[in-house]
Amino acid sequence: MYPPKILTLLFFLPLTYSSSRLTMNKSFALNAELGTIWRNNPSLLHNISPDDNFSLRIILPKEAFMTSVNSYYNSIPSFACGFFCAGAVSTCDDYIFSVLFVSVYSFHAEVYFHSPEVVWSANRDHPVKENASVQLTELGDLVLYDADGTQVWSTNTTEMSVVAMNLTRTGNLVLLNHVNTEIWRSFDHPTDTLVTGQVLQVGQKLMASTSMENRASGIFYLTVLPDGMYAFAGTDTPLAYYQSPTGGTVMTNKSAYVALKDGSLEVFTCFRDTEAPDYQIQLPRDNDGPVFVRLEFDGHLRLYQMPNNSWASSDVFDITDPCDYPLACGGYGICSNGQCSCPDAAIGQSGLFELIDQRELNRGCSPIVSLSCDSAQKPRLLSLPNITRFSGVYNWTTSEEQCKLSCLNACSCKASFFQQYDTSTGFCFVASDMFSMISVNAQSYSSNFSSLAFVKVGARHKSVLSKGKTAIVTVVASSLIASVIGAVLVVLRRKRGGPLEYEDIINQLPGLPTRFSFLKLKSATGDFSTKIGSGGSGSVFEGQIGDMHVAVKRLDGMSQGEMEFLAEVQTIGTINHVHLVRLIGFCAEKSHRLLVYEYMPNGSLDRWIFEKHQEAPLDWKTRLRIIADVAKGLAYLHSDCRQTIAHLDIKPQNILLDEQFTAKVSDFGLAKLIDREQSSVMTRLRGTPGYLAPEWLTSVINEKVDVYSFGIVITEIICGRRNLDYSQPEERLHLVSVLQDKAKNDQLLDLIDPRSTDMQYHLDEVSRMMNLAMWCLQVDSRRRPSMTEAVKILDGTMDVETELDLDLVNLELMVANRAVRGNIAATLQIDSILSGPR
Structure with a gap:
């Protein structure tokens, strides 16, 4: 595999400043009490210079801010809270309610401040307009309303005895009760930035902006998992492009965190006698100004050091490879030692790609001929030697030719990447999103190593003249075809005595x-x-x-x-x-x-295994029969139909029970037909979080994804709980992780549903079914049984495989499951909607 990437970190001091005069009035305050209302208009403390490239209305500056306002030639960066708009004062119309760094100084009785840096915002995805308002209601809820009265955001603290709001010296916007206990904190709801003293806990994340101009949530995020700090690209199927080099484990630790302390970013994953972090990124301190860390729109993590006076110099420290983040050279760009180029230029060609901005090569490239699924001209692949991508995920094993064909035959594919380490083994990744590509030094690997990228490009016309001729011919031909079709329709209608109907087709x-x-x-x-x-x-x-x-x-x-x-x-x-x-x-x-x-009178299986039914829980005999019924239904789909039918959404909600508790598979809304001669197909992500097989991360799947989901269902039937159960403690949230841990410690029977009384009398069968489940849950799909083999095991005519890989947890899959859980309630990117009862 390609070696793990290292996240690039730039230590950045602001390069330019714009100044603005401040105005003050009675709205200026250090904290706020219940019932206070602030309106987003010039009645607040604000900048008034038409030359500014921002508009700022401040409601809560701190003491240091006040000191600098009243000081001559003094500039002390401090925090403020208010409405911010990135745009000219005269044209600003999209404001976010924010906490910001503000450097303020006075000169000749006038007050100025530098371009503010937003470190937290409440409504980055839903900006508000002029005359929007923030209210600390009498019930203790901090609420943001747009100008038309629409509620945009709220802390939802009406039942928490809030009596006041304050902005701390560290930039934490807090709501307090009558004994000054913090009831709500902005630090607990990070956006894209960490400030000194702020902690990012397990499960929290920094979400990058969409672009330099658009502060809405983008496609890159940094989060903390039990074994360290990770950065991911993508929202539906995130891929890791960075992992901090720490020693924690996924299974054992739920107290990992990242903190910005004393000018360094520190990662903690393990309890120790000392408070030393597992990993530390130290900032070279040139001054004592405050620092913060931000995940930028391009996936780059940067540490900023603010100047401690108005005239501080600016320095940039690049401490790692500048190519190691997803948009180092923009979409389609190739990064080589920090230099950017387009794919065709990298191999000495021209005319296939053009730079988005000739002056900023890192903005990326775009194809001159756009790709279209409807084009009569078939696309081709541009072969790029010694090229890879930011993520080292190449978990589809195939040949170079098949890797190329998988991209050519899939409309959504923009490029495929192939790596080979010897003459027999190759790994393919098919990409539907184009990030930057990276030039690799093949000489640093073995002689048999190769890394290739196949970038899809559209077919070009030979010349501008031929384009014009083609356009004329197309217009004439289209007119002729339309006339012929019209004539045919007229004849058909006359013969039938009326128009052609959809009914005739049916x-x-x-x-x-x-x-x-x-x-x-x-x-x-x-x-x-x-x-x-x-x-x-x-x-x-x-x-x-x-x-x-x-x-x-x-x-x-x-x-x-x-x-x-x-x-x-x-x-x-x-x-x-x-x-x-x-x-x-x-x-x-x-x-x-x-x-x-x-009609299935006993409803879906989840009613009977996840919560106590009004009758007794299912006995072992019934549970075992349900497992066998599902296996037989899937075996029929996979092996006995004219085409292989992959169901793609096997879960207890889609297993229905008749009056005799006979199980039947339902809901074929996501099903995919696979020709017998095909070993796999490429398709968009479908299914339900918690039941997705690891190969979904590559979008190249076959019927073995159903086998994986079947393994999850067996485990849930035996354990009586969901695979992803967010009501469980962190260490037991993911059932397959617990199963992995118990299997390695020979404690599988600890997982038996505690509500079942008779499973204890069938421990041999229960143990056998758990082993079947683990066989189905192998991360490598080739090591899973077919559903026909599963039926034979259940019939007692075949033994369960004993040489199993007990590492069942795929970390990137876990993160993808968590990511989609927050964004999509039920199914993901549904291609088709035909669906049975649930």
């Missing part, structure tokens, strides 16, 4: 299940009166059609076209297996899309 499609009218299903469900479930794509209602008890799913927010919906109904309608929920019929009428399924 009637000619073979293999569709029964079609119902919308009024029929509306009547069958009593006008959709009895709701029995819901999912990411719609709601499920109980219904009766004749003597048939049914579940009707009404799909919401249709993203498919009519033909795509019908094709999917046609495919799923042909599946018939005792352990798959049966699709009885459908409705496709105007904007209505409904699916009719067989």
